[in-house]
Amino acid sequence: MTEQAVAQWLRQNDNFLILTHIRPDGDTLGCGSALCQGLEKLGKTAYMLRNPGGLRNFEGFLTFRWAPEDYVPEHVIALDIATEDLLPQGAHQQYRGKVEVCVDHHPSNEGYAQELCLNSSASACGEILYRICRELEVLDEAIAKALYIAIATDCGGFIYSNTTPETHRIGAALMEYGDFRKVNKHFFQTKSFKQLRLESMVLGSEVFFEDGKVCIGVISLADKASVDADDGDCEELASFAAAIEGVGCAATLRELSPGEWKASLRSVDTYADSNRICGLLGGGGHAAAAGATVHGSLAEVRQVVYQAIMQVLKG
Ligand SMILES: [Mn+2]
Incomplete structure (x- = not known):
């Protein structure tokens, strides 16, 4: 499935549930936060499935809209999740075999979703989500910040070997939307x-x-x-x-x-x-x-x- 096809599918449907992976990192959470906000801007109903993993490091940097207990989604989309074994705790019974679309950059993706949008040359799933959000014309400062966190954290502040010229280009494009210096200080120059x-x-x-x-x-x-x-x-x-x-x-x-x-x-x-x-x-x-x-x-x-x-x- 191409990025354009994912964008089209998102436009044509409603009532989404967004899944992130167990022991969530900046990529899966940043992507989830960005997509959720983007769908909301399009007037859609979208929630993230509550992820019980450690979120403290992201407090004040990412906003999450968690699904109410009784929310019944029509469409389930997984972000940055290479296998169903990496679904968050408590989600296995309910969502195994139920993922309609998966957007990922792991070459090890097991193809468990009905449709897979895989780009293994992307440093982060956030790169793929950036192009999807651009296609949906929903980019704003908050969404750009979430995607910047997704990308920057997955490539270690644009240092790991997965960093490409495209990673920098997207990082630069996102920086046009706001001042992310606090993001860089928090994630790359601060340790408890x-x-x-x-x-x-x-x-x-x-x-x-x-x-x-x-x-x-x-x-x-x-x-x-x-x-x-x-x-x-x-x-x-x-x-x-x-x-x-x-x-x-x-x-x-x-x-x-x-x-x-x-x-x-x-x-x-x-x-x-x-x-x-x-x-x-x-x-x-x-x-x-x-x-x-x-x-x-x-x-x-x-x-x-x-x-x-x-x-x-x-x-
Ligand atoms: Mn990732």
Whole structure:
């Protein structure tokens, strides 16, 4: 499905429900917020499905219109959600097999929706939503800000390897609508003291392999509890590990619940395909950044992740 076709479908229909992914990031939330506001401007009824994930980092920057409990949508659209396994908590029973249109940029998208608008060269789903909103002629300062947050956060402030000339062009076009300096300060130049303490714990846990090119770090539930941190405080830890000089592949294992770990992979300069590594672990994402959920003791999970990395490096 092309971006124009998505815009047309949105114009022709009404009563939408917008889905964002579990453990929501700036991309999925920024896209949801932008689309919801855009549809509202067109006189449509549109809500986002309440996402119980950590939203604190976005307070004061994004506005959300959550669906009332009894809302019955006619059309369900998923944004930045590569597989139905990434639907937010509580949405699985109701919305599995019910997504009519999915707009995404993950090459690992499983094609679960009836119609898929996929552009894997987009740095963020926000790039695709930008073109859809432009097509719908709804762009204004609030929508531009939401899309700017979506794009800037998914490309690390226009720094990650997914950043393209088009990413900058769209960022520049969005900046014409308002002053987003506060957005950049908040998302890229500010860390809570908790986050910095978590970073020091991850650093202390790093184990290096392959002459320092591969590292595996850990953040346990006990670590998180010791500084009273939540998942939102942990979001940037995976990218942080990839900043260590000489590292080509950084894996960060974060304990979600006892025996359940989120493995986040980051690759530098295409050293190892994170999407392939996570694919071996039952997850996915992009070549530069991907994730998977792995079960077992820390020792088991560390071993399984190490083997997946080595399999991709040697293969
Ligand atoms: Mn994304």
